[in-house]
Amino acid sequence: MNDTKHQLVTTTQIQAFQQDGAIRLQKVFDKEWLNTIARGIEKNLANPSQYSESLDAGSGRFFNDYCNWQRIPEYQEYIRQSPAAEIAARLMGSAKAIFYHEHLLIKEPGNQSKTPWHQDQPYYPVDGRHVCSIWMPLDPVPVENSLQFVKGSHTLGPRFIPRKFATQKNYKLKSQVDHRSTGFAQFETVPDDIDSRPDKYEILSWALDPGDCVVFYGATLHGAAGNVSLNTSRRAFSTRWFGDDARFAERPWELSPPFTGGLSAGEPMACELFPLIWSQA
Template sequence: MFSKEPGSIRRTAFHQDAPYFHLTGDQACTVWMPLDRVDASNGMMGYVRASHKWDIYAANAFVTQDPILGSTLEPLPDIEGNEAEFDIVWCPAEPGDAIVHHVRTVHGATGNTSDRHRRALALRFLGDDVRYLERTGTPGDSQLAPTLTDGDLMDSPEFPLIWTRSDGVVPASG
């Protein structure tokens, strides 16, 4: 759950979701769902077109571009200071919308200069090529899975398997 309180003018620094999680693989996405109307005045999301093809960069602390201590990855380019050099797609959104992006897609948000809240829920979904990989430079112990070791499928109490292709479509009951 993410919340930008009214008057919280700091923007969310551009970042990728991938370096915040202990995983590797290509079949991973974030589904971002706003609970409030979102526009440029209260924290609209912007996505750098085609950045899902970029390498993984260091995680930052969301309100600064500085990498999290301990990261061995390169810092993201200075997108905030050079927005005109990047193809940024800004996405206003309404409650009930769902914006889906790859975990390597670079994105950030404007500050909230309005008198309205901007709340959103983010869910992550992983495909069968995704494996557990403990990485340095993540926030604290974010998403550690004590039952998994590097290379394991992401199926554990912390990352429950919710659907498989072999399960097919389950008909609604009665």
Template sequence: MSNEFINHLPKLSDSYVLTEEQINDFQKNGHIFLKQVSNQEEIEVFRPIVGDMVRNLNQESRQMHERDTYGKAFIQISNIWENSLAIQHFVFAKRFAKLAADLLGVDGVRIYHDQALFKEPGGGHTPWHQDQIYWPLDTDKTITMWMPIVNIPQEVGSMTFASESQKLGYLSKLAISDESHKTLKEYIENKGIATINYGAMNAGDATFHSGWTLHSAPGNPTDYMREVMTIIYYADGTKVMEPDTNARNSDLARWLPGLNAGDLAASRLNPLLFKK
């Protein structure tokens, strides 16, 4: 891919201005929905590039009925930015990173990793879980942007969030599974925690949620792919925590290569994407 092509990509460097009310709502509830974080023209450029890369990197060949619940939930390709300068341009966008920093109330953010999450036609639900059980990051200043790059209708919808659940911290070590769904669903119901699904979303709309926010997602009853890009950020200055699970040990090796407990979480894979 030529430098000339990269230079002609949408810049994604301008700011998306948040109101104080929006920031306060995110910090209270642990999630927020924002319209047109990326516009139609930008999505039209990046969507086919992301789609081609997902198809090239996808190694899932099993039929849907042969997979477990996690396997039915989505095709998952992580750190897709490492494979494409154009996708890196999108994932490293200053606009997105500044939004993450503003919502977290921090001066700067680094990337943890990205994920393309493509839910196939007939794909299953994503069980209730907390993202941060996987991350060996010694902070609660973490956030994920979840952006569809196609229009998604009401019956597919956004993720479902349990409001203010991020304030409860580390609730369960259960990995994403039928067990996590049952256990956390019962917890939400027993505690009377309010949940919200933002419904239909247009390509370029986005939700942001805290690393500790409980969330799930419906299945895909439609006959076309639900294509989503996610980017995980954390506050600059965060240190690596001592991994307490196999999942966190695996994440440390993959997403924070060469680092140990107590080190600054700033490996070659975690560049600073925004600083005030």
């Protein structure tokens, strides 16, 4: 495979991502990919999956759906052929990129649903550093509507219990799992002082245009405000990726998404359900 490292991400960007836990990349997806995903979104909205959710708050709704890539050709084309996989691998410092799942998130104009502070990785059955998301908007996103990240939080322990977006309550435990064997400290509740303690938490957030994206680790604490715009939706297409050191892990609560790929604890994540998309030549 041709080495396109300098066309996609620079050494400075890789270092910033690995240090801060999140980064904005500008103009990395061209109009062809944006149009491809827009067509896929229309199919998704016309025929949502059993995992879709619609939350009404204010004058608009917050719609999200995931794990539709196998039935929506436009999603699959983007996953397999766009720069996303290589971007994920390069930033993580991984020799390969394994696709986990996609997630469509739409906040309609006036939707006041706040995405609570959370880490993605505790929702998933995976341990390791090489877990990240590429969050790509299809509409302009002013900074007040954008994702927010706690700088450097991916390097801190402990990990935090997943939260239900609808209720903002912690997931209920289904079993007790000894996380010491997988490198995790005891899971804790997400701190409740993130918004009120700017002296304690440095927040990263960026305005985004179509073609831009933000990339962040699965262990980076993040959240988002509602959509303050009264006339523009905030459509975002997020893809989740694993790298070299990702290993299957048990969780003491329900998984989201609820798939294991038939893997057992400690096994590498690449399998039929989680395909290898990119590898370094």
